[in-house]
Amino acid sequence: MNPSTEQLRALVAYDTPTVCNALELVAPERRGHGFTTSPLVCPDPAREPMVGFARTATIRAAQPSGRSREDDTAARLAYYAHIAAEPQPTITVIEDIDPCPGYGAWWGEVHTSVHRGLGSVGVVTNGSIRDLDEIAEGFGLLAGSVGPSHAHVHVVDIAVPVNVAGMRVLSGDIVHADRHGAVVVPADAVAAIPDAVDKIVAAESILIEASKRPGFDYATLERILTGGGGSH
Numbered sequence: 001m002n003p004s005t006e007q008l009r010a011l012v013a014y015d016t017p018t019v020c021n022a023l024e025l026v027a028p029e030r031r032g033h034g035f036t037t038s039p040l041v042c043p044d045p046a047r048e049p050m051v052g053f054a055r056t057a058t059i060r061a062a063q064p065s066g067r068s069r070e071d072d073t074a075a076r077l078a079y080y081a082h083i084a085a086e087p088q089p090t091i092t093v094i095e096d097i098d099p100c101p102g103y104g105a106w107w108g109e110v111h112t113s114v115h116r117g118l119g120s121v122g123v124v125t126n127g128s129i130r131d132l133d134e135i136a137e138g139f140g141l142l143a144g145s146v147g148p149s150h151a152h153v154h155v156v157d158i159a160v161p162v163n164v165a166g167m168r169v170l171s172g173d174i175v176h177a178d179r180h181g182a183v184v185v186p187a188d189a190v191a192a193i194p195d196a197v198d199k200i201v202a203a204e205s206i207l208i209e210a211s212k213r214p215g216f217d218y219a220t221l222e223r224i225l226t227g228g229g230g231s232h
Contacts, residue, residue, distance in 0.1 A: 002053070002087055003190040008174070010194055011051045011185070016178045019185065022196035026189045036181035037166030040124070040142045043132050049178040050122040050140040051185075052089040055082055056162045056171040058097045059127060061104025061153035072154060079155045080118065082171075088119040091140075091175045095162035096127030102144050104151025109134035112141070124175065124182045126164045142177050 011019060016035075024031050057079055065072055083092060092115055096102060107123060108131035115123070115136075122140025123129075128147035135141065144165065159171040167182055169175065174185045185193070207224055210216055 002187055003174070005089075007190050008051050008089070011176055011190065012049050014176075014193070014197055015049060016176055016180045016183055018197055018200070019176045019193060020183050021200050022193045023183070023185065023189060025196040025199065026192040027186050030186065033168075035167055035183040036124075036164065038126075038144075040126075040144060040165055040181060041129070041146055042142050042179040043129070043135070043146070044141070045179040047138075047140055047178075049176060050091055051174070051176050052091040052121050053087055054093045054169050054171055054173040054175050054184075055085070055090045055120065056093050056095075056160055056169055057082070057158045058095045058156040058160060058162060059106050059153055060098050060156055061096070061106075061127075061151040062098045062100065064152045065154040065156075067154075075155050079158050080114070082158045083115060083120055084118040090120045091177065092120045092123040092125075093162055093164055093169045093175060094123060094125040094127060095164050096125060096144065097156065101126045102128035102147055104128070104149055104153040105130040105147050106150070106153050107141065107143065108150070109136070112136035112139040115139065122177065124164055124167075124177050140177065142179075142182060 020035060083090065094106060105128040107129040113136040116139045124142045126144040128145045129141050129143040130147055162169050167184065169184055174187055174190060176183050176185050210220055210224055
């Protein structure tokens with residue numbers, strides 16, 4: 001069962017590293033995978049984290065699609081229908097499958113506005129973005145690069161498994177993303193994350209507060225860690 005909108009919205013209060021930490025408690029088998037492992041560009045680091053159900057697609061830009069104008073239009077309309085599908089809110093996750101990803105940008109002033117209107121809160125992509133001063137207000141961007149042209153950019157496939165910066169995503173997965181990167185959150189773990197965060201913060205605060213006090217030394221650190229009162 002999918003989590004509620006309220007449960008998803010609650011995750012916006014946490015940055016993505018904190019969500020990753022919480023998953024180590026509630027889904028320990030996910031500690032070593034399910035998140036981005038290559039750096040991505042975030043043009044608005046101050047923007048709140050984005051959380052939503054993934055809508056996946058692949059694109060190319062270095063060469064024309066080879067399809068007729070009618071087939072290109074049909075492919076784009078099918079893509080937009082996929083983006084607009086329930087449940088929402090959604091995050092668009094696009095893999096650029098060109099040999100040199102980012103050759104042409106799918107994302108700029110127009111597409112960020114269109115996607116926001118269709119219920120997408122942002123995008124995670126290994127491709128490029130442009131029009132940074134005209135991006136739709138509130139739309140999140142996490143991308144492989146910044147570039148000037150859209151070249152021959154076109155949709156290849158929709159609702160397919162993708163790999164973006166080392167993160168494998170299926171359409172419908174729940175994704176949490178911010179300036180640090182992105183992570184896939186198992187649906188059955190969403191409700192448990194706030195309590196897990198509280199436990200982590202309490203454990204970390206013991207170590208952090210101790211380190212600020214005069215007289216903090218290795219012996220103090222050893223005492224905290226061997227007593228189970230610290231985290232990292």
